[in-house]
Amino acid sequence: MALSTLNRSSRVETGIQRMSESVFVGLCKKLGTSQQVAIRRETWDIREMLDRRVTPNDGLIEMLSGSKREGFRLKGSDVDLMYWPNNHRVIMDMSQSEYYNTAQKALILSDSSESPPGFTLLLTPIGYSSKLVQSASVKMNDRLYISSSIHRELLCSAVFSNSTVHGPCGSGAIGVQEYDTAYCYVYDFWPPSASLWIDRCHSWPGPEVVNDIVRSGCHFVAIGHPLGLHEYEEWRISFSQAEYKLVYSMNHSQFLTYGLLKLFLKEVINQQTEETDKLLCSYHMKTTVFWAIQQNTLLHWCPQNLLAGFWVCFKLLLKWVYKGICPNFFIPQNNMFLTKVYGSAQNRLFLQLHELYKKGLACLLQSSSIRSYIIDVLYHPRLFICVDEKLIWPEIITDVALYLAIKQSIRDEDLTCLHHCMKCLITVQHLIASPLTECQIIKLQTHTADIFKNIAFILKNMQINSSDNKHTYIADQMSLHMLKLAAKFGFLSDMLYIAMYYYKTLRYREALSVIEMTKFKLAQPYLMYWNHVDIERYTEAVGGQSWSTKLRLAFAVDIELYTDIYYISELIPEQQSARQNRGGALYIPVFVMLHFLEFLCYRHIDTSLSQAALDELQVLVHHHQGLFISNSRRDNSWEILGICQQITGDLQAALYSYQQSLITQDPCNKIKTATQKKIRDIMGITAQ
Structure with a gap:
């Protein structure tokens, strides 16, 4: 039994x-x-x-937290972002002030004497501090404190407009993607109230992880304890950084x-x-x-x-x-x-x-x-x-994960500044010399390509009114060299930036040569673009090769145009519209950009071939939504088709395309102002 x-x-x-x-x-x-x-x-x-x-001393530091930072990609999960001013620091006692240059850092003293465990009050710095801190200050017991509730209300929509308060965050949605943004302050040390946690870590996490967590400090987010004496003034200690490091371990x-x-x-x-x-x-x-x-x-x-x-x-x-x-x-x-x-x-x-x-x-x-x-x-x-x-x-599973992770550029608005671009290149050079994983090297590689592309067009825009032929020639050669390096280090689709540059400098045949080469490469059956890839062909063509090789031969991404850098004149109104509405960049499907450039270049060489390029673009926009044009890029695609049709004088077709662009507007692209103006212009012409 x-x-x-x-x-x-x-x-x-x-x-x-x-x-x-x-x-x-x-x-x-x-x-x-x-x-x-x-x-x-x-x-x-x-x-x-x-x-x-x-990030400069007066800039904002951004940190992704929550499930996405931990490594999850669950459908419907929101994006959690934390921001803090680089020129403010929390200290627990005045002795910690010796670690900072008080001419550059505003020091916020923490006072947890009357707060529940995990919460504290933050005193308003005397002298140097931001206007925001001053605006959120309230007086209690003859001392000024930063009110978490006022601070939260003031900064609810600081990152994304039309956000609503949710806990310590500003919450909302861009399209289908929900987000939570928390504006906080950083403490560079480990909080005394959590000191016993270090002694508790005998078996897990290991000493290296514990030391890393302790060295990284914590943050203070704008929400008080509901049962505390000062609910509307208190701040909560956030261990978000420590938590994702624990999940990593x-x-x-x-x-x-x-x-x-x-x-x-x-x-x-x-x-x-x-x-x-x-x-x-x-x-x-x-x-x-x-x-x-x-x-x-x-x-x-x-x-x-x-x-x-x-x-x-x-x-x-x-x-x-x-x-x-x-x-x-x-x-x-x-x-x-x-x-x-x-x-x-x-x-x-x-x-x-x-x-x-x-x-x-x-x-x-x-x-x-x-x-x-x-x-x-x-x-x-x-x-x-x-x-x-x-x-x-199979190998393709890992490659798709890499593709999805690196196709998102490092969102840096200052990359439209030449000085900042050079600073980034120097920083990349230092990082490359540090211990990195293979995928981190690839990420830096694609970011370097982005920097090169931006520098090339910034230099060209600086030379618009120059009459110095020698310096113009040198700048032109530097720009071309950087664009070719970007194509070497970046994605297959980065070749189109060379074509854009040739078009911008009126070298249409050279542009078409690059376009034909790019078209051939994009037509390969092993191409990986968004979620589309022929697994068998891909494995046959590039299986077993390095990620760097796959990046150059098989990975294509959408074209990203920063709104502060002018690439081609035909898209300036859309860039201006996006910039006016706090948009950082325009994103254009790679195949749409290919036919757009082909159309623009052939207009100066062969009108029949220009019409053929427009026909291909029209088929693409009308019949390949969701395949080669993602839902979030539909408005830009219709907009570009409308631009081409308007250039040829087909105003009725252009009007229809602009109206479709308006109907399919994605909040991320922010081109509505430009689209509406184009519609008004055409309506005005046809009414005459």
Whole structure:
């Protein structure tokens, strides 16, 4: 009897391990393999590393936080951004002022004597500080403090217009992408209230991670404790930077367990009743995983134990809800359930979670994301599941992750300034000499190409009114050389910037030569553009080659035109419109730009070929929306088609295209002003 029970127990354990492996593979598909996650993190890390080194003393530092920084790319998740002024620093006592040049840094003294754990008051600096700080100051006990509530209201829409206050953030949406922006202040040291956390880190995280976290300090965000004495003046300590470093230190099974909890919250817990669907959040799931790992609740976090890890975390969460206590990972005295999970709401939530608990791991069948991976094992109990990433994920999976990570340029408005561009190049040179991963080197490579492209057109624009032929020739050769270097280091599509430059300098045949070469390369069946790639052809053509080679031969991205740099005269009204509406750049689909330039150049050489280029552009815009033209680029594409039609004198067709552009306007592009003016101009002409 005992042997039979043992055998049955062994079979159950084996079955759960197989389910765990199946869910592990499924989560890798949904959340990313370890390589995909590493690429997402590393490319953003190098982006911020460069940004912080080139930001001037009076500039704003930007930091991505939240799930996207941690390496997730879940559909519907928002973008969390933190900003702080580089010329302000928080200090805990006046002795720390010796570390700063007070002529350049405004020092904000923290006073936590009357605040709950994890919160503090911030005193207004005497003398040098921003007008914003002065405007948000209130007087209490004969001292001036920075009011978090006033500060939050003043800066709610500082980054993106029309934002609304949500916690310490300004929240809103651009298109379908939701965002939270928090304007905060940085503290360069580790807060004394979290000093015991360092002593707690015996098994996890390791000493190197702990030291890195402690050296990086923390931030103060504009929200007070609801039960504190000074709710509207207090600031909360934010450990966002420490948290993403902790998530980085997880192994992939731990990371996927955290991801599974996020999915379970969204797809199961929050679907129980409307009364309780706002009580728990993703931050509580993260805190649960942190505590479970540090407390050694599970000895081996591996694919075979993934569901065991989930169950450990779920039981801990259930315990916290029962007690009404969710201890902050860094400052346990800060109970994050205090003002949400209590009273009757707490009782209802506990009963709902307990019902799920009684079902055991079967409660995961309610999760739409992973149900099928559990059912597969239930129907095929002897199913062999491979969890070795090298064996189950083809090379293309990692390459697509790299493509998506590097195709986003490092958004730097100052790259329209020649001096700043040179500063960036020097910084890149220093970073290249430091230890970097391969994908970080590629990210720097593409950013260097962006800098070269900008310098080339800045130099050309500076020479517009010059009568000095020698210096004009030298500047022209420098610009061309930099554009050719950009094409060598950057994406395949970067060749079109050379064609733009030739067109701008009236060298139409040279431009067409580059366009023909680019057209040939873009027509290759192995091209990777947005989410479109022929996996088999791609693998045949560039499989096994370096990322640098793939970048040059197979990766194409949309054309980015900074609004402060004029590239070609035909798009100046659109650039001006975007700039007036706080837009930093125009983004044009690469195939649209190809035919646009071809049309413009052939107008000066062969009108029949110019018409053929326009016909190709028209087919592209009318029939390839979503394939070669993403939804967020439709307005720019219709706009360019309208420009070409207006140039040829086909005003009715141009009017239709401009109207389509207006209908499909994406908030990111901000060309509405230019489009409306073009429509008015045509209506005025046709009315005469």
